[in-house]
Amino acid sequence: MNPLGSLKYHLNVNLLGRSFLRFDRMRLTRRMRRVGFWKNEYLSPPLMTSPWLKELIASHYLKGRYANGHGPVAWVTSGGPVEFLVALGYYVLYPENHGAVCGIRRSAEDLCIMAEGHGYSRDICSYARTDFGAMLGGKTPVGRLPRPDLLLCCSNICQTVLLWYRVLAHHFKVPLILVETPFLYRDALPHQVDYVKRQLEAGVEVAEKVAGRSLTPSALGLVARRSKEASLLWAEIMTCGKQCPTPITAFDEFIHMAPIVEMRGEQFTVDYYRAMLAELKGRIEHKLGALKNEKKRILWDNLPIWYRMRRLSQLLAERGVAMVASTYTNAWGELAEMMDSSKPIESAARVYLHPILNRGTGHKLETIENMAREYQADGIILHSDRSCKPYSVGQMDQREKLAKEMNLAALLLEADHNDPRVYSDEQAENRLEAFLEVLGA
Amino acid sequence: MDMSTGKITIPGRTETIRAHKARGGKVAAVFPIHYPRALLRACGILPVEVWGPPGMDTSQGDAHLQSYTCPIVRAGLTFLLQGGLEQVDLIVVPHACDSLQGFGSILLDFIKPAQPIVPFYLPRDSGEPARRFLVAEISRVLDELCEIDCKRPSSEEIAQAIEREERADSLLAELLAQAAQLPISDRDLYRVVRSREYLPSEEFKEAAKALLERKTEKARSGIPVLLSGIVPEPAGLFDAIAAAGGRVAGDDLCCSGRRLYPKGKGDDPLVRMADGLLSGPPDSTRGSVVDARLDHLMDLVRRHQARGIIFYSMKFCEPELFYLPQLQQGLQAAGIRSVVIESELDQHFPDQAVTRIEAFLENVK
Numbered sequence: 110m111n112p113l114g115s116l117k118y119h120l121n122v123n124l125l126g127r128s129f130l131r132f133d134r135m136r137l138t139r140r141m142r143r144v145g146f147w148k149n150e151y152l153s154p155p156l157m158t159s160p161w162l163k164e165l166i167a168s169h170y171l172k173g174r175y176a177n178g179h180g181p182v183a184w185v186t187s188g189g190p191v192e193f194l195v196a197l198g199y200y201v202l203y204p205e206n207h208g209a210v211c212g213i214r215r216s217a218e219d220l221c222i223m224a225e226g227h228g229y230s231r232d233i234c235s236y237a238r239t240d241f242g243a244m245l246g247g248k249t250p251v252g253r254l255p256r257p258d259l260l261l262c263c264s265n266i267c268q269t270v271l272l273w274y275r276v277l278a279h280h281f282k283v284p285l286i287l288v289e290t291p292f293l294y295r296d297a298l299p300h301q302v303d304y305v306k307r308q309l310e311a312g313v314e315v316a317e318k319v320a321g322r323s324l325t326p327s328a329l330g331l332v333a334r335r336s337k338e339a340s341l342l343w344a345e346i347m348t349c350g351k352q353c354p355t356p357i358t359a360f361d362e363f364i365h366m367a368p369i370v371e372m373r374g375e376q377f378t379v380d381y382y383r384a385m386l387a388e389l390k391g392r393i394e395h396k397l398g399a400l401k402n403e404k405k406r407i408l409w410d411n412l413p414i415w416y417r418m419r420r421l422s423q424l425l426a427e428r429g430v431a432m433v434a435s436t437y438t439n440a441w442g443e444l445a446e447m448m449d450s451s452k453p454i455e456s457a458a459r460v461y462l463h464p465i466l467n468r469g470t471g472h473k474l475e476t477i478e479n480m481a482r483e484y485q486a487d488g489i490i491l492h493s494d495r496s497c498k499p500y501s502v503g504q505m506d507q508r509e510k511l512a513k514e515m516n517l518a519a520l521l522l523e524a525d526h527n528d529p530r531v532y533s534d535e536q537a538e539n540r541l542e543a544f545l546e547v548l549g550a
Numbered sequence: 551m552d553m554s555t556g557k558i559t560i561p562g563r564t565e566t567i568r569a570h571k572a573r574g575g576k577v578a579a580v581f582p583i584h585y586p587r588a589l590l591r592a593c594g595i596l597p598v599e600v601w602g603p604p605g606m607d608t609s610q611g612d613a614h615l616q617s618y619t620c621p622i623v624r625a626g627l628t629f630l631l632q633g634g635l636e637q638v639d640l641i642v643v644p645h646a647c648d649s650l651q652g653f654g655s656i657l658l659d660f661i662k663p664a665q666p667i668v669p670f671y672l673p674r675d676s677g678e679p680a681r682r683f684l685v686a687e688i689s690r691v692l693d694e695l696c697e698i699d700c701k702r703p704s705s706e707e708i709a710q711a712i713e714r715e716e717r718a719d720s721l722l723a724e725l726l727a728q729a730a731q732l733p734i735s736d737r738d739l740y741r742v743v744r745s746r747e748y749l750p751s752e753e754f755k756e757a758a759k760a761l762l763e764r765k766t767e768k769a770r771s772g773i774p775v776l777l778s779g780i781v782p783e784p785a786g787l788f789d790a791i792a793a794a795g796g797r798v799a800g801d802d803l804c805c806s807g808r809r810l811y812p813k814g815k816g817d818d819p820l821v822r823m824a825d826g827l828l829s830g831p832p833d834s835t836r837g838s839v840v841d842a843r844l845d846h847l848m849d850l851v852r853r854h855q856a857r858g859i860i861f862y863s864m865k866f867c868e869p870e871l872f873y874l875p876q877l878q879q880g881l882q883a884a885g886i887r888s889v890v891i892e893s894e895l896d897q898h899f900p901d902q903a904v905t906r907i908e909a910f911l912e913n914v915k
Binding site: 271276303304469506 | 680866
């Protein structure tokens with residue numbers, strides 16, 4: 110930390126930025142309350158907490174913009190055990206989330222092209238290419254990304270992230286904490302849990318050294334408690350989708366999941382999800398569905414197609430199809446009960462070993478089957494994501510089983526979560542139309 | 551394989567499997583890349599590796615795996631579905647990448663072949679926690695092998711198997727190091743080198759020794775290049791290099807050079823096995839540090855006086871593709887030229903790749 114850096118941080122983030130963002134939130138909230146604000150024929154108005162979400166995300170990237178010089182910065186994978194970093198005062202950036210922001214704002218394609226110009230193949234993950242493009246060209250729709258002092262890679266979402274973070278470590282010349290989570294073909298074995306725990310303990314030492322401070326049990330306990338609380342709230346939010354009509358769709362969840370991914374362990378994340386849940390409960394009470402006329406209910410498997418969210422959302426809404434849940438957003442809530450803030454490291458070892466992506470294809474099928482029953486789904490769209498092999502491999506067999514054994518209408522939709530060049534609107538929508546016909550929508 | 555100075559016979563995979571089974575042994579089909587070979591041998595199992603095979607019509611596998619999955623995995627699954635692995639008693643699937651991870655998982659959960667599936671996880675780190683984990687992981691594999699009616703070896707038998715495999719590995723290292731002095735084409739040399747993928751180590755050693763005895767003083771002609779990648783398939787690659795006036799001087803292939811494990815340390819045979827596996831050359835599929843990969847490549851180039859590097863990259867192979875730009879950049883800064891040739895495990899080596907190799911060799915000679 111240097112005094113000038115901290116001064117700049119406080120001035121831009123705490124003084125100017127916070128005031129501006131709070132004002133903007135109030136302005137948007139007022140606008141949403143105006144009669145005639147919402148004109149969509151098929152979709153209900155967005156949640157009133159949406160401006161708050163916008164404020165949180167903008168504030169997160171604003172803090173990042175001025176983080177260097179103010180405190181330590183870590184870049185972390187989305188499934189990474191972030192609690193000890195937050196407790197040590199790190200500003201934490203998630204390149205995958207940043208990639209999603211770039212996807213939504215339609216700047217991912219240019220960033221991918223930038224990375225490809227530096228030799229990165231189109232056959233590697235488009236999140237990674239988006240990140241490399243931003244790293245090499247310095248362009249990002251969020252202003253500026255802070256340079257990392259530390260990298261934390263947890264392989265519980267894919268092996269790709271390890272390769273990606275090796276590239277980052279080479280580029281930035283900073284330490285990389287690797288938390289490997291052996292893939293669980295079956296139930297976790299003691300040596301697998303023990304391996305993750307030992308790596309976490311070793312990782313804490315590295316993070317302490319880089320941050321120049323020690324991790325206190327009370328600070329870690331507090332962050333772990335908040336992390337669990339937010340995860341429980343997030344899980345409860347998603348269960349609202351079980352209501353008919355559902356007050357929230359998976360498209361909403363894709364957007365509202367940002368804090369649970371990149372702001373875990375913070376009190377404002379807990380506060381935000383508590384408010385969001387209260388609003389959803391209010392919608393349930395008033396039978397206000399996310400769609401004005403819900404006729405059919407479907408699930409989504411895999412990452413969203415960030416650059417086509419609005420179009421797909423609208424297309425399904427027009428046909429009265431509510432996407433009531435997704436395996437992807439579910440992943441950030443389903444393990445909440447496993448968290449034990451009184452044993453933060455031991456419990457983290459077990460929790461971070463168990464995400465859906467670190468478990469077998471049969472487990473994912475079971476998860477989908479349970480969700481289909483609980484959410485009363487009529488069908489499922491399995492996004493075959495060229496950029497995410499761990500999520501996609503297995504879908505062809507899963508589709509067969511879901512169709513034959515559960516009589517679910519199941520569509521395999523070929524796309525890429527962040528690279529629009531491999532997505533064809535015409536082809537995808539033709540397939541979607543055929544699927545909707547089968548669904549009876 | 552006939553050579554001007556003598557004859558070395560290398561049996562094929564099918565013949566080797568038959569002979570081993572006739573002796574009452576079991577056979578494991580092993581997918582790439584790293585696995586405890588000595589453990590399987592100590593249990594009386596002959597590992598026979600499956601690297602594709604190339605040139606398969608993968609439509610049967612494509613009913614389970616998307617087109618953007620690794621070509622080796624898609625070909626391997628098709629081979630399995632077509633009955634190509636009927637003779638084997640078990641299937642070992644090491645965890646080398648997301649494609650192999652998914653492959654192992656769908657075999658266990660959906661395809662469920664007649665043979666037991668034994669997954670194996672090699673840690674990508676090499677510190678003490680990884681070492682401890684790997685010992686436990688090898689021990690788990692041993693238990694699984696015993697559960698499927700393989701004999702449980704004593705510690706001494708495991709130690710002996712390790713020694714046999716270490717000797718075979720050192721002979722493989724010698725073959726690759728002496729390649730320039732061997733009176734044999736690259737295509738034929740790699741028939742011997744790659745027989746390590748399925749021959750019992752005793753037979754491999756005989757073949758390797760016989761070939762090394764033919765060593766000459768004079769180096770073979772041709773522009774020396776380093777070959778880096780996963781697997782040199784189709785073998786027409788060697789013909790293309792030779793036709794363009796080159797020869798393979800150094801090996802950084804996953805199927806051969808990246809599996810030259812040094813002798814492991816430790817009194818306990820499982821610890822020794824784990825140590826050896828974790829001490830192998832830097833490899834993208836093990837998630838090695840980029841600088842370690844770069845230093846290793848530069849060292850190979852220096853040792854073999856190679857004029858450049860051919861990166862023979864497999865389509866959709868993320869472990870290789872992620873590293874390539876920084877490796878090429880580092881090599882360029884060191885004055886070492888390189889070219890990337892992409893392969894899809896076709897039956898025939900594509901003309902476009904031949905042209906790229908010709909152009910590359912013209913520039914480095």
